[in-house]
Amino acid sequence: MLALLDTLTGQVAPLEPAVPGHLAVYLCGPTVAGTPHLGHARVNLVWDTVRRYLTWTGLEVHFVSNVTDIEDKIIARAAEEGTTVEDVASRYEALWRRTMERLGVVAPDDAPHATSYVDRMVSLVGELVGRGAAYEAGDGVYFSVESVPGYGALARQDLATLRSGARVEAQEAGKRSPLDFVLWKLAKPGEPSWPSPWGRGRPGWHTECVVMSLDLLGEGFDLHLGGLDLSFPHHENERAQALAAGRVFARRWAHNGMVVDERGEKMSRSVGNGMSLPELLDRYEGRVLRYLVLQAHYRAPMSVTEEALQAATGALRRLDNFAWETRELPRVAADQVVVGDFRRRMDDDLDTPGALAVLFGAVRSARAEPERAPALAAAVRECCEKGLGLPLRGEPTSLDQEVAALVAQRDSARASRDWGRADAIRAELTEMGYLVEDGPTGTVVRRPS
């Protein structure tokens, strides 16, 4: 059984579903106000892998991930582009779906939209006001963090410590404490709005997730997921509302680490040279990004550099080549020792680097012991595809496409006078068995005759 670090307790513990055989999971989805970035790629790839892995091990996973289609950033973007909020939201949602497809991320079983849940959010806010956990202030309704015992548990900090760290300027519009957060925001003229007992307005982001997760998954659902940057305050605030309303919220929490630059600073927007996620996917297939993500432990910070992408491309090619070499071997059952080792690594707080090492070990064994090769090849194929969401391509066409991509990258490196990189790509092509020449129109590769 998969064990994961529980953010609330700080302990790695097996993930026991409330209903045996079923797992109810919620992952905070996108605010559809802009182009998806590397942080989105990582969070979705990590938890898509977990979803696939658990399904493979026999669990029925109910996976819910929302779409925030009303929020300040969307309103700002619509004003900037001189268009409607609906237009911005639907365009960026379409781009989001396309990008997730390119990453090979399975669509959620339910993808609720915030705008379809406003009535239910209004009733939760009303309930919180009635219970004394929320109050009206100048520009909306706020949640009082003092009303919940143990506020700060996800950040593993107490209220006093959190309060001393909160920015003083946040104390505006009659908020009683700087940590109090908005549940209902009154609309300014021209802003989209819905009716409520406190005046026309829109729900706060933190209210959205708590309402939709409980509605679709039920009280005490198994697992709430997200990036570490959401653990506080977003997830704490979801939890606080549920507790204050007397509901049992997520039984477990798990968070993945951030994408950082070489200095270790959070960098989700783009790769070093300013490339967005869709642009990166024009150059590297989704499997390469998934491989890169799985090469790191899910809780460790990780960076996305050209070198790392090249290395991931090369490692994935070794697995693809193995699938190609073994494609005509008799189809037999997967080697259970390898599958068992692979699962043990995955079950140990999602040790994907260790799980990949098991698979490379199997590739080496298959070459050393040809009589075991059919069962080992079956194990590698099955673990990659079903356990990691990384189907192997035992086809030479993928190699052709990859060679074409490397040629294009080498030409652009030469155009920008990055000779070191051009040489590195030449070396890689040579290693793949090509002769590399500089022709009048750029790099020319051919197989030695």
Ligand SMILES: [Zn+2]
């Ligand atoms: Zn959320």
